[in-house]
Amino acid sequence: MKIPFTKYQGLGNDFILIDNRHSPEPLITAEMAVAMCDRHFGIGADGVIFALPGQAATDYTMRIFNSDGSEPEMCGNGIRCLAQFIARLEANNTIGRTYRIHTLAGTIIPRLEANEQVTVDMGPPQLLGSEIPTTLVKGSEKVLAVPLEVEGKDWLVTCVSMGNPHCVTFVDDLASIPLETIGPKFEHHPVFPQRTNVEFVEVVAPDYMKMRVWERGAGITLACGTGACAVVVAALLTGKCDRRCTVELPGGCLQIHWSDTDNRVYMTGPAKAVFEGIYLV
Numbered sequence: 001m002k003i004p005f006t007k008y009q010g011l012g013n014d015f016i017l018i019d020n021r022h023s024p025e026p027l028i029t030a031e032m033a034v035a036m037c038d039r040h041f042g043i044g045a046d047g048v049i050f051a052l053p054g055q056a057a058t059d060y061t062m063r064i065f066n067s068d069g070s071e072p073e074m075c076g077n078g079i080r081c082l083a084q085f086i087a088r089l090e091a092n093n094t095i096g097r098t099y100r101i102h103t104l105a106g107t108i109i110p111r112l113e114a115n116e117q118v119t120v121d122m123g124p125p126q127l128l129g130s131e132i133p134t135t136l137v138k139g140s141e142k143v144l145a146v147p148l149e150v151e152g153k154d155w156l157v158t159c160v161s162m163g164n165p166h167c168v169t170f171v172d173d174l175a176s177i178p179l180e181t182i183g184p185k186f187e188h189h190p191v192f193p194q195r196t197n198v199e200f201v202e203v204v205a206p207d208y209m210k211m212r213v214w215e216r217g218a219g220i221t222l223a224c225g226t227g228a229c230a231v232v233v234a235a236l237l238t239g240k241c242d243r244r245c246t247v248e249l250p251g252g253c254l255q256i257h258w259s260d261t262d263n264r265v266y267m268t269g270p271a272k273a274v275f276e277g278i279y280l281v
C-alpha cells in the first residue's frame with residue numbers, strides 16, 4: 001500500500017496531512033498513524049491529519065490521530081495546516097478565504113491570511129468541570145486556581161476546554177519546570193477521566209506570556225494552538241492578562257484574542273508545507 005502525504009508544521013508542531021476527500025473514513029488506522037509519526041522508523045510527526053468530506057453543512061471534516069494513536073477533538077496548529085493543505089488541493093489560496101471545518105469539537109473556521117498566516121475562529125471556551133472534563137470540582141463549577149497534588153506538591157491549576165482539555169499552571173520560572181517528568185503525571189492524573197493537555201505559563205506582561213506544553217497523546221511539542229488559547233482564557237479569568245495577548249511557545253509566537261463581543265477565541269499564526277512524499281506500508 002502506498003499513501004501520498006504532505007508534511008506541514010505550525011510553529012514546529014508538525015503533522016502528516018492526508019487527502020481523504022474521497023471517503024468519510026480515514027485512509028489509515030490509528031496503529032498505522034503511530035508508525036508514520038515515529039521519528040526514527042517513520043516520517044516523524046506529532047500527529048496525522050485527514051482532510052475528509054464535509055458534513056453538517058461544512059466544507060470539510062478534519063480528523064486527527066495523536067502520535068500515540070489517540071484521537072483528539074481538535075488541534076489548533078493542525079487546523080491552520082489543514083487550511084493551507086486544502087488551499088493547495090483546491091489550487092486556490094485567495095487571501096481572506098474561509099473554510100467551515102467539521103471537527104469533534106464542532107465547526108471551526110480558519111481564514112487564509114497573507115504570508116502563510118491563518119486566523120482561526122476557535123469558538124467559545126468551555127469552563128465547567130463537567131465540560132473539561134475533570135472531577136477536581138463539581139460538574140457545574142469552574143476550575144480556577146484549584147490545588148492539584150502532583151509529585152508531592154500542590155499546583156494551582158485552571159482548566160479550560162477548547163474542545164479538548166487543558167490544565168494550565170502559572171509559574172514564576174518557566175525554565176525550571178521539569179516538564180518531561182511531571183507532564184505525564186498531570187496528563188494521566190485520575191481527576192482527568194479523558195487525560196489532559198498540560199501548560200506551564202510565565203506571565204511576562206499583560207499582553208505577553210511564555211508557555212511550555214506537554215500534550216496529551218504526544219508529549220512535549222514545540223507548540224499547541226488550543227493550548228495557547230486555553231492559556232489566554234485561564235490568564236484572563238484569573239486576572240493576569242489582557243483579551244489580546246501574544247503567547248510565546250518554544251516554536252514561536254501565536255496571537256490570541258478572546259473577544260468580549262462574541263465570547264469566541266481567535267488565534268493567528270503560521271502554517272507551512274515542508275515536503276511531500278509517499279509512505280510505503
Ligand SMILES: N[C@@H](CCC[C@H](N)C(=O)O)C(=O)O
Binds near residue numbers: 013073165221
Ligand atoms: N497540538 C494541538 C493539539 C493536538 C491534540 C492534543 N494533543 C489533544 O490530545 O488534545 C494544537 O495545536 O492544538
